[in-house]
Amino acid sequence: MLRSMACGVLLAATLLQPAFAKTNWVVDWAASNVGFEYEKDGAPTEGVFREFTGSGSFDPATPDAARFEIRIKSASIDLHNFLASGFATSAEWFDSKNHPDVVYVLTDLKPLGEGRYAASGSISIRGRTKRLNSEIALTIYESDARASGVLTIRRTDFLLGVGPSAALVEIGPDVLVRFSLVARPEG
Secondary structure, eight states, X not given: OXXXXXXXXXXXXXXXXXXXXXXXXXXXXXXXXXXXXXXXXTEEEEEEEOOEEEEEEEOTXXXXXXXXXXXXXXXXXXXXXXXXXXXXXXXTTXXXXXXXXXXXXXEEEEEEETTEEEEEEEEEETTEEEEEEEEEXXXXXXXXXXXXXXXXXXXXXXXXXOSGGGGTSOBOSEEEEEEEEEEEEOO
């Protein structure tokens, strides 16, 4: 679940591509979506994060200098079930009390052609930080930028769901994060 957020943060980071000059961008979370899929007891299951922020800058002349940070409120996880969502914020999962934010920091974009980019950065969940690479689609319009993509995060890399609760429910090791982000020029 946190990995999905991380993916969401990565995608938002790629939204920083203005058409002609360096621009500072801010994610419009109300127009954006960070969702994820995982296996629960062998069945596909979905969830979303309801609260996140993001901002950064991008100069199309130097995409490798792009910088963007996305912060996802771990307590905003929505598994479409009140009890499951509450449990996901517990100490065995996101530990939202002690780790309220999942943070993704974009540090590099490389053009792949046809509006696609290789994005590199890091994600921090529960005090653990891992490098993260993905491919995103990015389109820049006059009033906004839109980024989308999919990435896979291994939940156990961040100690998500590795406590006693693992005996009660079987959660697959990988989380597939799907994001669709809209960013607007700052100011």
